[in-house]
Amino acid sequence: MISLAGRDILHSWGKFVFTGIGLGLLIGVTLTMAGVYRGMVDDAKVLLDNSAADLWVVQKDTLGPYAEPSSLYDDNWRGIRNIQGVASATNVTYLTMQVRHGESDVRVLVTGVVTGETGAPGWPPHLIAGRQITRGHYEAVADVATGFKLGDQIKIRRNVYAVVGLTRRMVSSSGDPMVFIPIKDAQQAQFLKDNDAILEQRRRTEQNPALNRPGLPEVLDAVIATQSANPFVNAVLVQVKPGYAHPEVAESIRRWKRLQVYDRLQMEEILVGKLIATSARQIGMFLVILAVVSAAIVAFIIYTLTMGKIREIAVLKLIGTRNRTIAGMILQQALGLGLIGFVVGKVSATFWAPVFPKYVLLEPGDAIRGFVAVVVICVLASAISIWAALKVDPAEAIGG
Amino acid sequence: MVTAGIRIEGLRKRFGSGDTAVDALKDVNMVITPGEVVGLVGPSGSGKSTLLKCLGAVVEPSAGRMTIGDELIYDNRWVIKDLRALRRDKIGFIFQAPYLIPFLDVTDNVALLPMLAGLSNAMARKQALELLQALDVAHRARAMPSQLSGGEQQRVSIARALVNRPPVILADEPTAPLDGARALAVIRILNQMARQYEAAIIVVTHDEKIIPTFKRIYHIRDGKTHEEVGEGRDFE
């Protein structure tokens, strides 16, 4: 027996392939949508991975430092370091800001990391070019997604930083690429306003008679000095010594330092569960709609192809073709279309994913799930065509 | 009883029931011997199509008997249960238009029937090629139907009707779209094939050009058949 479906596909391969490609692009969009969601989750996880921390110590009653603002005194780490089970405690600051790059702005997460201590938590864990920061000031490691290259100058607030290293996939939970700078600079950057604002603030302070006391000229200087200092950081990254349970160490920091502490799982819950939950539902809706649209398109195409052959189907039935053979032909065509569509979709998604401004993570598991979905959708979509084909009366071939 | 290609006795077909019942066929009696080509003529609405559908085992008659060869296939009900196999193996169809399967080439269009009957692809194609040779279209064996002329298509469709060596061939207005010479050529082929393959061929037609060629004609009028002797003109 010859494959009727195969012959039909061969006969009208142009229509078939182009329809398949069209469907494939739609499937590609669907896979990309799933990839966008995976990318968001991965962005969150990558941020946590890259900070290399076991515990995040943040301001009390906040969900900081990623989901909410948090600020701690920058000497809190000393006390935390002394708690039993803590292997290291490192200050870190995060500041999302626009940074000028050539003619345009890029949105970056400026991360202040402790320099001088090799491989400290918060450091970019791997580079793709250049080197890690060695100077305590005015050096930066930037993510390639920012567009900066080695040797470029980044202006952050008042200071210019030389890009000495490049990273890849170092992003904030909202996908903004990270720029690592020494923490002292970062504290300044986080606090310092532009020059005008500083002058305005000084002027206001000077005009305040309580602070600018005649006869006590030193008071003003002292007040201004405290105003221009920033003894805060956003979080302390804690690594736990081997052999200590994370929740116990977290509990003792919570109890004795009266600070909020999150471990890795809680942090993931905050980032994935809270920060991107709505986006995830949004994308879920999109996926459902795209699946329905894909199903409708497959159904429509298969139905059209079948209806175009109704006379042939009648003849086939008249000359003794089994219903099973005819249903098989339609089903095979639907599956063939789905297969072409899936392959085209997977290939196109893979090729356009890197072009997206945010990370799109195409997981093989998603591809397999997508393939199963495509098969199921094709089977369901061919059902109506099969039903229509089986309803064809062989008598229609005779007499008219 | 003479072994007939097909024998029809008292065939009736009623559509609907009660007050609205319509008797399309009231009393149809036909006997066609193998190798014979008979005409079936009648005006529109005479029950021609219904008869053809009953003969083609796609519409169930209401009463009567139908025998193909030695096999009783209808006796007030279907005696044969697998009508599909019946159509495939015992009845050949030739339609007004060739109705070839557009996505199969000429050989496979013909070979499809033996394949459906369970023959291997190679055997089926061998049979198909033999018939195509007999019908003088073997040189187009690899062509697609859309690449053939109308006459070639019609010959391929005749080959398809014959390929399973059915005892009965039903031809539904096979010459309708053709001019005189071509129509006569088709009838000639049918006659030739009927003799060669011992098939009983019923040609449904109202084509005045070819009616004189039949030796025997069944007129169907008001659901009843009347047998006539035709001119049996020798058109060769």
Added chain:
Amino acid sequence: MMKFIPLRPRTLALLAVLVPLMMLFFYVALRSGPLAPVAVTVAQAEHRAISPALFGIGTVEARHTYKVGPVAAGRLLRLEADVGDRVVAGQVLGEMDPVDMDDKLRAQQAAMKQAEAQLQEAQTRQAYAKTQAHRYEQLHAVRSTSEENYAAKRHEFELADAILKATQQQVSRVRADQEGLSTQRKNLKLIAPADGLVSARKADPGTTLVAGQAAIEIIDPTTIWVHARFDQLSSKGLATGLPAKLVLRSGAGQALNGHVTRVEPLADAVTEEIIAKVTFDEAFATLPPVGELAEITVTLPGVASAIVIPNASLKRLKNQVGVWEVKRGGLQFAPITIGATDLNGRVQVLDGLSDQAQVVIYSARALSAQSRISIVDQLPGASQ
């Protein structure tokens, strides 16, 4: 001849579409996503000397700053010196308002004159009394006058003498008063205590200043240095006398030579920094503004040749610093002890890594011991 395929051109066309598509598909499935190997670059650990250095920032400061102001509260009368003026020791820069001090001085002068007149009178009286006494003494000797008269004249003389002495003391006192007042008057002048440059003028005439408040600040431009701060984490080896390069923020990257003059015994506990003073080796034609930011790179003594790797290869795994070593195509984490580092990102390995070891420098993704790797020359996107 089971699958006798009809219509070659059609089949070929279909294959021409489908075969590349399938090839692409498999390429895509294997070369992207988690199945793909991680692109890495490797380098060989090499033996070489490195010259470690320390990096800090600081501000330009003057070693000596003189703040000139009144010793008593008062109003500023005039201030001649302005910012940027060079002054010499003893130069009058301005003056506080003397208010009634000049009047007091004039009264004192009048008192002085009065005292001098009184002195003159007393001298005259004493001279006359002396003459009289002398004459009566002679008369008494020849007994031309009575003993009593002589005694009276002598008494007059002694009296006039005493008055004269008293008047002389009076004059001294008035003079001292006058001098005191005059010194006070001079003290109202603001005088440069040393040679230097006026760096700030904090008050203008008419301003009331409290005692000790500076009206003007003078710095000594020959003693400009940089107050440098080094992170405590990376200040190992900082010592007096080390050479340093100084880049002023306004200096457009131009490095000036200097050396560490002093490492302060007190570190900053709040900012966790060590403080040092770095002096410029060359004198300035134009002085850099005090308070300007400077970057200081202190060159430490060179380290003897040792195994050196780039700091980009350093990883921290389970609180252990180490590197990914490529061994037989696979990865192995080698914990290492690191020594000196230089500012170009080179790290000396004290222990844990053999010579010629292949070390992963850059990787496109985070690595684990199970990672499949493909070694490339340069990672995509990493072009200079």
